[in-house]
Amino acid sequence: MxxxxxxxxxxxxxxxxxxxxxxxxxxxxxxxxxxxxxxxxxxxxxxxxxxxxxxxxxxxxxxxxxxxxxxxxxxxxxxxxxxxxxxxxxxxxxxxxxxxxxxxxxxxxxxxxxxxxxxxxxxxxxxxxxxxxxGYDRGSLDNVHFDRSVFKGKRYLPLGLVETGRGCRFPCEFCAIQAFFGQTHRRRPVDKIVAELEQIKHEKRLFFFVDDNFAGSIPKAQELAEAIAPVNIRWVTQMSVDAAHNEEFVATLARSGCRGVLIGFESLERDTLRAMGKKFNTMGGGYANALANLRKYGIRIYGTFIFGYGTETAETFENAYDFAMDNDFFLAAFNHLTPFPGTPLYKRLKDNGQLHYDAWWLNDAYSYNTLPFDTGGMSGEEITQRCVQARKKFYSIPGMMKRGFDKLNRGDFTMMRAFFLINYLHRQEVNKRHMLPFGDPNWSGELLKVA
CATH class of the missing domain: 3.40.50.280 (Cobalamin-binding domain)
Incomplete structure (x- = not known):
């Protein structure tokens, strides 16, 4: 077979x-x-x-x-x-x-x-x-293993992907992860993660822990970080900003080799965060303390922002861009809100009659970067335009130079080299993905449905 x-x-x-x-x-x-x-x-x-x-x-x-x-x-x-x-x-x-x-x-x-x-x-x-x-509902992750031999001969980024856990406990309205995993978070056994890293650590210079939220359980994340410190690798991951208020936890991440985290800031406005179900982003006095802790321990930031909750003005985009630049983010994403099916957001927009078409992902009129719904505020076209403008400014040559020579971003040779490579690739993507059609328009077959 x-x-x-x-x-x-x-x-x-x-x-x-x-x-x-x-x-x-x-x-x-x-x-x-x-x-x-x-x-x-x-x-x-x-x-x-x-x-x-x-x-x-x-x-x-x-x-x-x-x-x-x-x-x-x-x-x-x-x-x-x-x-x-x-x-x-x-x-x-x-x-x-x-x-x-x-x-x-x-x-x-x-x-x-x-x-x-x-x-x-x-x-x-x-x-x-x-x-x-x-599949069994949220069963044990004890037997999760990977056969990476299938990747041989393919030109992937020199980034080693490792899964240490699944799910997220936060109820963000727009997030398909919480819909899929039911607001649960599970961790793979620490000893198996360490054994996997020991086996593949010489294959890559940087590893990405692909967890939906590495800090889904801070005690378990701290235990894992302490266990992988002797492996001596550089790694990045994704986590919620609340964990960055815990200085002891951030220090442990740094000692274990963490060099960067993707954090969903999503908005700088408290009312918008509440509407998103991300009120937890405002804890601990807001973002300033969290950012200070991450910088203190040499952890770089990939910050993401989302627009489309109907409260946006031109200043909203400018503030997000300035925030990312003022804090010298390693990377940043300025994205429009996307109503993924199965999420509370999708249901709300559909119930309110705001969706332009139900299955936007299959509609020939939809393409990447467009909003498939009425925001109730700024037009979708303007949101798209301002998102693209923010990306272009952030990944402009002056923008990259300013951030790239920040003390933190140039403080590690491997990460500094990665900074300019990855930022350049993101710069190219701004235009390549804009208005990209879904599917292959040149495909000449017929979609066959099961009888």
Missing amino acids: KVTFVHPSIGRRPGENYMRTWQMESLPIAALAHLTPDDVEIQFFDDRMEPIDFDAPTDLVAIPIETYTAKRAYQIASTYRAKGIPVVMGGFHATLMPDEVAQYAEAVVIGEAESAWADVIDDARHGTLKPVYK
């Missing part, structure tokens, strides 16, 4: 080759590859950076699907299914929109796939695939 894994891209721009050579590895693929029996042959195509060989023989195609990649995933699935090859889909979008996904695949995995994959493979062997497989 042969299984083909495919990681779909967001889309393509007509007349332009958008095969990027700087993507991050796909850990969900590596997790499923590890769970696949040794007597099953595996091949993997990453649609973001290489063409898919649809003529290569295979018995089953497995596609992880997110909302942004749904349209392209259905095109890929239809191409295989037209050849009589069954397709199984899983991931966030498959869990939050199972009825939609089931129209384009012989099987859908709802929830986390680890507990269901053995059944999928066994049924595929015998030609008895079921329409739906359900």
Whole structure:
């Protein structure tokens, strides 16, 4: 038996080759590859950076699907299914929109796939695939492992991805993570994380702990940080800003090799944060104390901001940009609000009649960077324009130089080198992703629905 894994891209721009050579590895693929029996042959195509060989023989195609990649995933699935090859889909979008996904695949995995994959493979062997497989609800992460051999020969970013936990306990209105995991947070066993890092630490110079919120449990995160300190690696992660008020915790992160954190500031306005369900961002006296702690211990910041709650003015964008520049953020994202299906935000906008179209991710009129809803305030077009302007200024040559030679950002040679490389790549992305169509407009097939 042969299984083909495919990681779909967001889309393509007509007349332009958008095969990027700087993507991050796909850990969900590596997790499923590890769970696949040794007597099953595996091949993997990453649609973001290489063409898919649809003529290569295979018995089953497995596609992880997110909302942004749904349209392209259905095109890929239809191409295989037209050849009589069954397709199984899983991931966030498959869990939050199972009825939609089931129209384009012989099987859908709802929830986390680890507990269901053995059944999928066994049924595929015998030609008895079921329409739906359900992973155990938030089971143990003791047996999560990754087969990174599937990445060989592909030009990914020189960044080692490691999963130490899943989920987040905070109820942010717009976040699909809390919808998928039910506001829970779980940690993999510390000894297994340390063993994994020891095994792969010589392969990369920098590691990214891909957790939705590394500080989902501060005591457990501190225990892990203390355990990995002897491994002697540099690493970055994502965490909520509340944890940065705990100076002892921040100091522990720094001693363990943490060099940067992605933090969702999202807004500088308290009323907007309350509407987002992020009132916790205002604790501890606000952002100033948290930022001071991170800077004191040499931890760089990737800050994110979201616009579209109907309260924006031109000053809102200027303040966010100034905040990121004044604090010399390593990176920053200025994004419009996106109503992902399954989130409280999506339900609210739909109930209020604010959505322009229900399945915006499949609508041909929608493209990357546009707002698929009426904000009740500033127009979607102006929000898009101001987000793009903020990105262009932030990643301008003067902007990069100012931030790059900040004492913190140049304080570590590896991180300083990474700063200019990653900022340059983000600078290129501002225009490349703007108004990018979802799916491949040049795809000439027909979306095949399950009979």
